Amino acid sequence: MSYLRKVLAIVAKDVAAELRTREMLSSMFVFALLVILIFNFAFELRAEDQATLAPGVLWVAICFAGMLGLSRSFILEKDRGSIEGLLLAPIERSAIFLGKMLGNVLFMGLFELLILPIFVVLFNLSAGDLPLLLGVVLLGTIGFGGVGTLFSAMAVHTRAREVLLPILLFPVMVPVILAAVKLTAAIFDQLPLSEVQNWLSLLIAFDVIFMALSFMLFDYVIEE
Amino acid sequence: MLPGERWGIALLVAAAWLMLIAVVLVFGVAPDPVNLTTDMERYAQRIFYFHVPNWWVGFLAYLIAAVAGVLYLTKGHERWDVLEVASVEIGLTFTTIGLISGSIWAKPTWNTWWTWEPRLTTAAIGWLMYVGYLMLRSAIDHPERRARFSAVFSIVAFLSVPITFLAIRWWRTIHPVVIAGSSDSGMGGFALGPTIGLIFFFCLFAFTALYFALLTLRTRSEWLARRVQQLRQDILYRS
Numbered sequence: 211m212s213y214l215r216k217v218l219a220i221v222a223k224d225v226a227a228e229l230r231t232r233e234m235l236s237s238m239f240v241f242a243l244l245v246i247l248i249f250n251f252a253f254e255l256r257a258e259d260q261a262t263l264a265p266g267v268l269w270v271a272i273c274f275a276g277m278l279g280l281s282r283s284f285i286l287e288k289d290r291g292s293i294e295g296l297l298l299a300p301i302e303r304s305a306i307f308l309g310k311m312l313g314n315v316l317f318m319g320l321f322e323l324l325i326l327p328i329f330v331v332l333f334n335l336s337a338g339d340l341p342l343l344l345g346v347v348l349l350g351t352i353g354f355g356g357v358g359t360l361f362s363a364m365a366v367h368t369r370a371r372e373v374l375l376p377i378l379l380f381p382v383m384v385p386v387i388l389a390a391v392k393l394t395a396a397i398f399d400q401l402p403l404s405e406v407q408n409w410l411s412l413l414i415a416f417d418v419i420f421m422a423l424s425f426m427l428f429d430y431v432i433e434e
Numbered sequence: 435m436l437p438g439e440r441w442g443i444a445l446l447v448a449a450a451w452l453m454l455i456a457v458v459l460v461f462g463v464a465p466d467p468v469n470l471t472t473d474m475e476r477y478a479q480r481i482f483y484f485h486v487p488n489w490w491v492g493f494l495a496y497l498i499a500a501v502a503g504v505l506y507l508t509k510g511h512e513r514w515d516v517l518e519v520a521s522v523e524i525g526l527t528f529t530t531i532g533l534i535s536g537s538i539w540a541k542p543t544w545n546t547w548w549t550w551e552p553r554l555t556t557a558a559i560g561w562l563m564y565v566g567y568l569m570l571r572s573a574i575d576h577p578e579r580r581a582r583f584s585a586v587f588s589i590v591a592f593l594s595v596p597i598t599f600l601a602i603r604w605w606r607t608i609h610p611v612v613i614a615g616s617s618d619s620g621m622g623g624f625a626l627g628p629t630i631g632l633i634f635f636f637c638l639f640a641f642t643a644l645y646f647a648l649l650t651l652r653t654r655s656e657w658l659a660r661r662v663q664q665l666r667q668d669i670l671y672r673s
Binding site: 357360364367368369370374377378381382384385419423427430431433 | 583
């Protein structure tokens with residue numbers, strides 16, 4: 211079996227498990243919706259122009275909801291004992307990492323697709339350059355998924371595992387969130403891309419760094 | 435007397451003398467900088483002799499922790515784990531002091547204790563990461579797993595150091611750039627005069643000596659704590 215097929219097999223396993231329960235996607239979606247609604251009325255009293263807050267609210271919603279998905283990612287494997295199966299299977303551990311990461315990015319991407327139109331309507335925005343917006347959201351999600359998968363595999367073996375993951379992950383994610391928010395704001399404001407070129411480079415650079423680090427370190431983290 | 439003990443005490447005595455001389459130099463010898471006008475700013479400026487070395491030690495400690503993390507993952511010897519946790523703890527102490535001393539300087543200079551500019555923000559986030567490091571350690575009971583996971587985390591968390599260091603060079607900020615080539619001294623940088631420069635580097639040296647003294651002692655105390663743990667277990671299982 212080629213390396214790519216091994217990775218895709220793990221993604222397929224996660225998708226099949228998700229299709230049977232639909233618990234992860236639905237909970238991420240509802241949670242993100244709640245975050246957006248709460249921000250909407252929390253800011254209503256003070257903010258002059260709510261549209262200026264929109265990019266920040268979007269990324270806070272993505273981060274919080276994504277955290278839910280990431281923390282479930284390995285808890286399911288551990289609690290149901292399927293992690294032993296994964297480790298026994300004749301595949302490289304890096305393939306397990308890539309498979310789990312792709313699965314996480316896929317689930318996050320799906321709920322983001324659901325949440326974006328609602329978000330644009332609620333904040334009364336013009337979506338701007340749609341392919342560009344989707345691209346930025348995808349890049350942000352990839353950065354999130356890389357280290358997120360690594361830390362999720364770590365947090366599952368600790369006490370208070372759901373609590374520890376956000377504490378470990380959020381500070382590390384700051385450069386990615388920061389760049390993604392700046393880029394999203396530029397897209398909503400219809401600024402030319404050349405003005406935020408350095409933020410785009412920063413986002414891509416951190417995606418690459420985080421992916422490479424997580425890919426190399428995952429071997430030391432996965433265990434039964 | 436254990437092997438590390440004599441070294442630790444010798445280093446500590448040396449560091450104490452160096453720090454004492456540094457204090458005398460900073461408050462007695464160092465001239466007032468020429469570009470500051472009010473007395474308040476001139477007094478506040480002297481914090482720079484402690485603030486910058488403080489952060490230097492913090493970053494050095496995190497670097498050594500990350501290197502120890504790599505060595506632990508590749509060699510697997512417990513001594514690297516001991517070095518790593520000792521270094522992170524010292525680094526966290528120094529960066530905590532650095533955040534506070536920065537605040538004390540910011541009040542008379544910027545007229546605020548804290549402002550959300552890139553250097554301060556990235557520094558605070560880096561600080562939070564290493565608080566997370568200690569929380570991660572305390573949340574894992576199994577010693578070998580704790581060592582392995584915290585080694586992984588110390589490597590990832592080290593990313594915060596170059597980000598904090600480069601923050602004032604990437605973004606236009608109000609935080610002064612001290613270590614700069616002649617090319618970017620135009621961006622709010624300033625050149626150090628010969629006397630100020632000499633005293634500044636003496637302070638850096640004194641703080642570095644203090645770091646290694648603390649590291650030696652903390653490493654030793656960590657070893658002793660683990661030895662006590664081991665002995666306690668041996669006795670419990672035997673009886």
